[in-house]
Amino acid sequence: MNTDGADESSWELDPEDESGAVIATVGRxxxxWREASGLDRAKFGERMGYGANLIYKIERGARIPRPEFLDKADEVLGAGGKIAAMKTDVESARYPKKVRDLAKLESQAVEIGAYDTFVVSGLLQIEEYARALYGVRRPAFSENEVERLVAARLARQGVIHRDPAPLLTVVQEEAVLRRPLGGKMVLRRQLEHLLEVGSLRHVELQVMPTCVEEHAGLAGSFKVMRLNDGTTVGHNEVQLVSRLITEPKEVQVLDMRYGMIRAQALTPRESLSFIEKVLGET
Structure with a gap:
């Protein structure tokens, strides 16, 4: 039986996320259904294979149940598919709100441009790299929160393989390619993944060498997205703030700045060769 502290059948819920109303309803x-079946939390948890404390948290809306939890509950309580059907509602609340909002914008984009200074761009991270990245955050995330965030990051990457896929351009700092988050083997696999994705026809990956004298991106990472309705928006995430930028003058500045960054970086072909060189040295 799983203990609540190490349980992987649910995610922590952000109390400020409006999807909490959905999760609270599912919990109720x-x-x-449990009470109608004459089971207390301990007996229900025993049949489910989880602790009574976890059952309590899910029922009061403090945890988001995983799809397999709802399937098992449907079976144990004899709900005839009614509990399992709630997976569709829960799916909308599966990931943090800011991640859902960003994923929605990315799904509407015909072009995505990203400049990243300290880590590999989220759309290009492999699972081990993302897990290591969230694992070193302080204050530390719980295991459940790490799992939720990693799953959300990987889910966003589906936009790369969408048909039709958006044009994706990414500029990475050289130092990012050498920082061994998760260890040398994780870095090697991450570099190999960059080479693989960078070879796609709709992806242009560029490296900003540390030795450049003129650099338009010293103010930090950001993203520019051109949407299918013709509008352009920016996105910036720093420390505790995730900000969508829609004011035309601010978007214009980011768009201009991103163009200058790309012009100052290595070309896509030079960048792939550079990544191959770094991989050989790792």
Missing amino acids: QLKM
Whole structure:
């Protein structure tokens, strides 16, 4: 039986996320089905294979149940598919709100441009790299939160393989390619993945060498997205702030700045050769 502290059948829920109302409703429904079956939390948890404390948290809306949890609950409580059907509602609340909002914009984009200074761009991270990145955050994330964030990051990457896929351009600092987050083997696999994705026809990956004298991106990372309705928006995430930028003059500055950054970086072909060189040295 899983203990609540190490349980992987649910995610922590941000109390400020409006999807909490959905999760609270799902929790109440689960509680009603459990009580109608004459089971207390301990007995229900035993049949489910989880601790009573986890059952309590899910029922009061403090945890987001995983799809397999709802499937098992449907079976144990004899709900005839009614509990399992709630997976569709839960899916909308599976990831943090800021991630859902960003993923929605990316799904509407015909072009995505990203400049990243300290880590590999989120759309290009492999699972081990993302897990290592969230693992070193301080204050530390719980295991459940790490799992939720990693899953959300990987889910966003589906936009790369969408048909039709958006044009994706990414500029990475040279130092990012040498920083061994997760260890040398994780870095090697990450570099190999960059080479693989960078060879796609709709992806242009560029490296900003540390030795450049003129650099338009010293103010930090940001993203520019051209949407299918013709508008352009910016996105900036720093420390505790995730900000969508829609004011035309601010977007214009980011767009101009990104163009200058790309002009100052190595060309896509030179960049792939550079990454191959770094991989050989790692």
